[in-house]
Amino acid sequence: MNWTMKIAARALVLVSFAMPLALGVAAVSATAQTSDQEALLVVYGPQAPSREGDPDRREQIFFSVPADMRERLFVRLFDPETFGSEDFTYGGPAESVTYYRVFGGDGAFSQAERPEMVEDETRGGSALASIPITGPGQELLAQNYGADSGTDGYWVTMGDLRARQGEIIGDRAYFRIDIQGAAGNDGNGYSVAVSLSRDTDVRPEGLDMFAYQPTIRWARGNLATRMAFDGRTGGPFTVQSFDTANGTLLFVKEYDDEPLAVSGQDL
Numbered sequence: 001m002n003w004t005m006k007i008a009a010r011a012l013v014l015v016s017f018a019m020p021l022a023l024g025v026a027a028v029s030a031t032a033q034t035s036d037q038e039a040l041l042v043v044y045g046p047q048a049p050s051r052e053g054d055p056d057r058r059e060q061i062f063f064s065v066p067a068d069m070r071e072r073l074f075v076r077l078f079d080p081e082t083f084g085s086e087d088f089t090y091g092g093p094a095e096s097v098t099y100y101r102v103f104g105g106d107g108a109f110s111q112a113e114r115p116e117m118v119e120d121e122t123r124g125g126s127a128l129a130s131i132p133i134t135g136p137g138q139e140l141l142a143q144n145y146g147a148d149s150g151t152d153g154y155w156v157t158m159g160d161l162r163a164r165q166g167e168i169i170g171d172r173a174y175f176r177i178d179i180q181g182a183a184g185n186d187g188n189g190y191s192v193a194v195s196l197s198r199d200t201d202v203r204p205e206g207l208d209m210f211a212y213q214p215t216i217r218w219a220r221g222n223l224a225t226r227m228a229f230d231g232r233t234g235g236p237f238t239v240q241s242f243d244t245a246n247g248t249l250l251f252v253k254e255y256d257d258e259p260l261a262v263s264g265q266d267l
């Protein structure tokens with residue numbers, strides 16, 4: 001079964017490609033489809049050089065559901081640790097730690113940081129402090145994963161929540177998942193999903209998942225990763241990529257594909 005991650009942005013789009021690969025956004029929404037047994041996203045530890053493709057070592061993924069949804073919502077993670085398959089380790093992953101946090105309540109979506117376009121040919125940032133993010137919004141779920149083999153190649157349930165715990169805007173309830181590379185220099189490949197079932201992928205009706213600056217994993221030899229922009233956010237869209245060295249970026253249209261400029265290594 002495939003799952004869909006919708007990435008929406010409202011002002012700018014940045015994409016980072018870790019070799020694995022990464023992406024960033026501003027006024028768009030995108031959809032990526034992958035097998036449900038594949039790590040689509042990646043976050044690197046603070047000691048990793050930005051040439052690995054992750055300029056900020058953190059991810060923000062938003063999701064929303066109808067505000068009147070009453071069912072329990074389970075936040076699920078695929079391969080959340082840094083060990084074995086799906087991950088990119090340098091000298092062993094023992095020191096690796098990744099923080100996962102889910103925020104709801106006032107500000108979780110509306111006050112969250114939005115990425116800003118950078119000058120072309122700007123290099124990636126330096127390592128950030130690994131202090132867990134505490135806001136904006138109210139922390140609802142929190143898990144840390146290191147190099148434990150127990151979740152290697154598996155989906156695990158981070159916890160559950162209800163729509164009423166989100167930030168209510170109009171008829172939607174919004175949540176934010178923060179993922180931080182907190183220690184080490186390794187790359188942690190993972191995926192996230194929201195389900196109506198604790199142990200299987202049952203997509204809630206009306207679920208939207210989106211990000212403004214996702215770091216997308218694109219392993220050499222794998223099928224291309226596809227991001228879909230959400231036309232509801234209007235345009236024009238500006239797409240900025242980071243570290244798409246030797247990569248190919250195409251804007252896929254109905255009848256033809258339009259090549260987009262790619263960045264160089266660490267740019």
Ligand SMILES: [Ca+2]
Nearest residue numbers: 083084085152
């Ligand atoms: Ca793994």
Ligand SMILES: [Ca+2]
Nearest residue numbers: 079080081189
């Ligand atoms: Ca992983």
